[in-house]
Amino acid sequence: MRSIWTGSIGFGLVNIPVKLYSATQESRLDLDMLDKKDHAHIRFKRVNEKTGKEVAWENIVKAYNYNDEYVVIDDEDFEDASPKKSKVIEISNFVDAAEIDDMYFETPYYVEPDKGGAKAYELLLRALEKTGKVGISLFVLRSAEHLSIVRPKDDYLVLHRLRFAEEIREPKDLSLPDDVKIAKKEMDMAIKLIEQFAEPFDISQYKDTYRDELLRIIKAKASGKRAKVRKMKVVTTPSSDLFDQLKASLGGNGKKRVS
Incomplete structure (x- = not known):
C-alpha cells in the first residue's frame, strides 16, 4: 500500500508521527465508454474554452470566483489556511463511540506509526480500548478540511472521516405513514x-x-x-x-x- 497522508496525531502535548492508508478499494467492474456506432473509445479532454486547445494537467490551476473575478489558489495557499491542520490530526476531545450516529460515517483509513512513534501509538491504542472512547479531530486532506474520529480496531488505529452536520439532509420532506394500526x-x-x-x-x-x-x-x-x-x-x-x-x-x- 502507498500512504496518502503523512503527519502526526496530536493529543494533549503528545505527537505521534503517522501515515494514513486508504482502507477501502473499489469492487465495481472498470467499464469503458465507447461510441455506439464503431465502438471507438470516448475520450474526455481538458479544453481551454477560449482557444479550444487541450490543456495539460501541469498547466491547470484551481481558482475561486470572487465578485466575478477568479482568484487562483495554489498548494501553499491551502496549507497557509491552516498549516497545523495540514500536518497534524489534532484530537480536540474524546467521546463514547456509541454517541456518533452511523449517518455521519464516511471513509476509513488505516493509521500506521511512522519512525519513532511506535510507543506513543501503542499507548493511544490501548488507552482508547480501555476507556471505550474515540478521539474527535479536524485535519486537512487533499485541500479540504475533514471531521474525523480516531478509534481502535484489533491491534491498530483507524481514522474514520465523518460528514459534517450540514451534509446530512433533514428527513422532513419524506412521505411517511401516519397513524397506521398494527394488530x-x-x-x-x-x-x-x-x-x-x-x-x-x-x-x-x-x-x-x-x-x-x-x-x-x-x-x-x-x-x-x-x-x-x-x-x-x-x-x-x-x-x-x-x-x-x-x-x-x-x-x-x-x-x-x-x-
Whole structure:
C-alpha cells in the first residue's frame, strides 16, 4: 500500500508521527465508454474554452470566483489556511463511540506509526480500548478540511472521516405513514420472524454477487452467447395479507429466501 497522508496525531502535548492508508478499494467492474456506432473509445479532454486547445494537467490551476473575478489558489495557499491542520490530526476531545450516529460515517483509513512513534501509538491504542472512547479531530486532506474520529480496531488505529452536520439532509420532506394500526398478532408474528432469522453478523458471508453476475454476462457475450438470466417481478404484500405472509415465512426452513 502507498500512504496518502503523512503527519502526526496530536493529543494533549503528545505527537505521534503517522501515515494514513486508504482502507477501502473499489469492487465495481472498470467499464469503458465507447461510441455506439464503431465502438471507438470516448475520450474526455481538458479544453481551454477560449482557444479550444487541450490543456495539460501541469498547466491547470484551481481558482475561486470572487465578485466575478477568479482568484487562483495554489498548494501553499491551502496549507497557509491552516498549516497545523495540514500536518497534524489534532484530537480536540474524546467521546463514547456509541454517541456518533452511523449517518455521519464516511471513509476509513488505516493509521500506521511512522519512525519513532511506535510507543506513543501503542499507548493511544490501548488507552482508547480501555476507556471505550474515540478521539474527535479536524485535519486537512487533499485541500479540504475533514471531521474525523480516531478509534481502535484489533491491534491498530483507524481514522474514520465523518460528514459534517450540514451534509446530512433533514428527513422532513419524506412521505411517511401516519397513524397506521398494527394488530398485536401481526407484531408478535413479525418479532418471531426476526428472531428466527437472527444470527451474529459476519461480513464475509456477503459478496458482491451483482458484479459476479454482470461479469458472467460479459463473458457469455464475448463468446457470442446470451447468458441465461432469471427474470423477476417485484410483488408487494397487501396490508390485508400481512399476517398470512408472516405466518408462511415462519413456516420455512429458517434460511434466507430470495424472491
